[in-house]
Amino acid sequence: MRTFEAVPVARDMPQIDDDMTAAIEYCATTPVQETQRMRGEFLTRWKKRSLQLPPLEAGPCHVDLLEEMLRDLDIRGADALLRHLRTGCPMSGVVGYEGIYSPGSPGEPEITEEELLRRQPDVLARSTQAIRADSLTNKEAVWRSVRRELEAGFIVELRNPPANTVYMRRFVIRQVKSDEHVPRVKERACDDGRMSLINKAVRMATPVKLDTVDVYAEVCRRVARGALARDPRAEFKSVGLDHKDAYRQLHARNDRLCRCVVAEDPATGRIGFFRMERLSFGEAAAVVHYNAFAKVLARVVRKGLKLPLCQYYDDFASPCPASDGTALADVLELLQGILHTSFNEDKTSEGHSFRHLGLVFTITSRGVEVAISAPRRRGLVQMLKGVMARDSLSPGEAASLAGKLGFATSALFGRVGRVPLQPIFRRSNASTTFAGFKLGGDLEEALGWWVRTLAEDEQCFRRTGTRYVLLTDACLFGLGAVLATITEGVVVAVEYFSHPVPKEGANLQIHHLEFVAVAVAFALWFGDKDDYTVSVWVDNDIILGSLVQGRTRAKELRTAVHLFWERLARSRGNAWFDRVPGIDNIADLPSRLLHAWAGVPIRGILPQRREVDQRVVDAAIAEVL
Secondary structure (H helix, E strand, C coil), X not given: CHHHHHCCCCCCCCCCCHHHHHHHHHHHHCCHHHHHXXXXXXXXXXXXXXXXXXXXXXXXXXXXXXHHHHHHCCCCCCHHHHHHHHHXXXXXXXXXXXXXXXXXXXXXXXXCHHHHHHCHXXXXXXXXXXXXXXXXXHHHHHHHHHHHXXXXXXXXXXXXXXXXXXXXXXXXXXXEECCCCCCEEEEEEEECCCXXXXXXXXXXXXXXXCCCHHHHHHHHHHXXXXXXXXXXXXXXXXXXXXECCXXXXXXXXXXXXXXXXXXXXXCCCCEEEEEECECCCCCHHHHHHHHHHHHHHHHHHHHHHCCCCEEECCEEEEEEECCCCCHHHHHHHHHHHHCCCCECHHHCEEECEEEECCEEEEEECCEEEEEECHHHHHHHHHHHHHHHHHCCCCHHHHHHHHHHHHHHHHHHCCCCCHHHHHHHHHHHCCCCCCCCCCCCHHHHHHHHHHHHHHCCCXXXXXXXXXXXXXXXXXXXXXXXXXXEEEEXXXXXXXXXXXXXXXXXXXXXXXXXXXXXXXXXXXXXXXXXCCCCEEEEEECCHHHHHHHHHCCCCCHXXXXXXXXXXXXXXXXXXXXXXXXXXXXXXXCXXXXXCCCCCCCCCECCECCEECCCCHHHHHHHHHHHC
16 A cells, blocks of 8 residues: 555656657747747847858758757757768668667667678569569559659669669559548559568667657647646647658668669660669668657757657647747748758648648647548548458558558547457458458458448547546456546545456456456446546556557457447547556555555545446456456
């Protein structure tokens, strides 16, 4: 009982960087006029300095000026990035940015550079065969991308590739933009880093951490909460930017490896070779190089302009007061006008209802609402119905569909829909023909669930200021949980339940019962609530993983986990799961049916016992069984 106060139950959900936290606080509490004056002074000072330091001829930005700015803003850990911006990014070996991201597990690439080059004759033969066998439509699309990049200077044609050449077959991915007023098809050139084997010759030392939908929603919620506490009439908007050419902005090193696009001129049938001067979509190393650069730019905005700018690959977005009329222009002036990095100005946007990462965000006095746009929802439903009507789904189609639906789950915490995604993912990895790729039971059922869910008028959630803490536990004979509230950062336990495991659950394993305890707790305390946020702490790793990911390898829990998240989404609640060591889990006592609360108040409060309807427990057990 004494250890309860040591459990970090009040920490932010999800985790927010220190510089983001400071920018949120400034944005939420500082008058707009003062903010604009501060930003104007910052921009004037650095614009004057930029004129004193002519930009380098090569590079994605004014690197010398960026280095000075990072030093002035006390943004550390970017030395390796600055070096690579000047000399080019290595595309093989161990690659990472420990000053920007947290270190991952140590290790070496799967193959060495020597092995990579030794196997290139076979790579070239297989690539050429695949190119020759491709359709004329695809060859023309690839050749269009080659011509565009030649003109832009991103690639250079080679008549005789050198001995250190890595050959990369290019193909085109067609993306249907169904969330626009007039749906259009976007062609994205992709170089096959898997077939070329270059992705086996690199290891990421620092996993990339992006500002996901959860992060952006939390940033918006905290900005709104702070501003509304100061002015209940406050209104908000979001501003967004799109980084032009993204990966292509950064130069790659070509001294050790000469990476070449292999493509066929459809007019002549000639195979051409084109050395890549920039990072390429399809190379594993490009992901960490580009995102490290983009994250540093976002941090410069956070610390220099005091805007809580979020970064997800080449998409940047920030909430701000609706009356801040210069926020978007100030960000563009800093990143594009002063640092000389390029943005698609026709894709910049701002507004009360704001599209970001394929979703629509709306900040209101009640919290943050996130929804799938109506055009995108209709497009997905139409696509799903088409698949079901013809009763066939190829692996390639399944991969594309899974990607689109994966983004759709973001509007539902990123967890809802994970279980119905699994049959689609399995089909995308299929290596054999299923009688013309017929759907089958699991796949057909999953597609049907998506059609029903997406066809509903609204799919969204809200994050509000109402926050709870829930600790749950179970043993082979008992279930227990403790509910606490958070008021001004103080965590107070207010209620608990303690209930024996009925005979129907006698044969369940402990992780099954741990899940039942969570399900019963949500039914008891949140079954009739709307718009709540709860931090849930469990001490069982299997259940933690299942609830965090929204899916599980334990077949008997798949339906239960899926239904749990589905109910949570429909209640518009928001849950964040984490692990508490068993010794610190105060739900251990009620789970063992030990009612030792009398005389043991927590923070001066004596929790009250809540009785549980046996039917609630039976229903939770039935879902597991």
